[in-house]
Amino acid sequence: MENPNKWLRSHQVWVELFALFNLAALAPDIFLAHSVNRFHNPIEYVPLAFSLTAPLALAWGVYGLARSRSRSGRTLGFLVGWTSVLLGITGLLLHLESQFFQQRTLASLVYAAPFAAPLAYTGIGLLLIMNRMVHPTDREWSLWVVFLAWGGFVGNFIFSLTDHAQNGFFYLTEWIPVVSSGLAVGFLLPPLLVQVSFGYLRGCAIIMLLQATVGLAGFGLHLAADAHGVGASLLDRLVYGAPIFAPLLFPDLVLLAGIGLGVLYRQLSLENRS
Helix, strand or coil: CCCCCHHHHCHHHHHHHHHHHHHHHHHHHHHHHHHHHCCCCHHHHHHHHHHHHHHHHHHHHHHHHHCCCCCCCHHHHHHHHHHHHHHHHHHHHHHHHCCHHHHCCHHHHHHCCCCCCCHHHHHHHHHHHHHHHCCCCCHHHHHHHHHHHHHHHHHHHHHHHHHHHCCCCCCHHHHHHHHHHHHHHHHHCHHHHCCCCHHHHHHHHHHHHHHHHHHHHHHHHHHHHHHCCCCCCHHHHHHHCCCCCHHHHHHHHHHHHHHHHHHHHHHHHHHHHC
């Protein structure tokens, strides 16, 4: 008799659930971000519509993996993945077009629409595609997951630097996520280049816990700033104030990196036993 809880031990399913949750979670973030200009350009509704509908389609693929039916929903998963990749790249170009391509200055890059934000879709799309093209028992699978988490922390570094540069790092604490994400980028890079020791992977786990702590603390600070900010309503303060969901990218990426590092740790253990 098939164990109904078998899916709980499948890192493939966990990655799929991670992608599904993140696509859905981007919907409120997109809504707040594009509410700044009240969705002035109709194309700004596209990522919102995608984040509301794609998780429903992807849920069928997750069900297939959980029931050991890898072909079930495979086509839908590829469709969602490639659409997400193209959406992210298109969004990147449109965000840069808002100011940077016209002035080509560092100031225009800082004060333009967050140019790297749409790449979240590209990262999720690549994760879905990889999860269907690389066998989960291959070492490359875990390295791809770590690589995509590494790319996410590179994005976090850019977000933290450019967003906080808009107010000239008025508070000293605004440097914390910049340093923290830079530390994550540095620690996650060696496993992608060379074979590291178990001790190094445990060190990476500690660094990831630090990232989660920084993200949760940042969420609390952003929430407090918005709650006591200037605005006619809480929604206005959330739209025009500190980006409430931005710090949560840290613990979110910790989950993805944790999956990759955990599988890599187990694979190294099996290799040492053989």
